[in-house]
Amino acid sequence: MDNYLSRLHRHLSEHFKYPRRAKRRNIEGTPVVEFELDRNGKLISSNLSGSSDERLLDEAALAFIKESEPMPPVPDSMKGDRFSYTIPIRYELK
DSSP, rough: OHHHHHHHHHHHHHOOOOHHHHHHHOOBBEEEEEEEEEEOEEEEEEEEEOSSOOOHHHHHHHHHHEEEEEEEETTTTSOSSSEEEEEEEEOOOO
């Protein structure tokens, strides 16, 4: 499972983009997204489980998860047909 989580994290990192409008306005925040995948990495559902208090970032986080599809397929060593994850998506200007 740890290996799969590393692959999933790497996959999401490769697809991450800071919303242009948020960057121009110096908006930062950390929405939390809960999502469910099937064995093939297809997104079954996603929702916001914690707001950043910035609508722009909350919407961007949900779009980011959808646009990152398909996720890496789940290895056979992991049991089940559906897999749920909850992740914070940190939008932070450096």
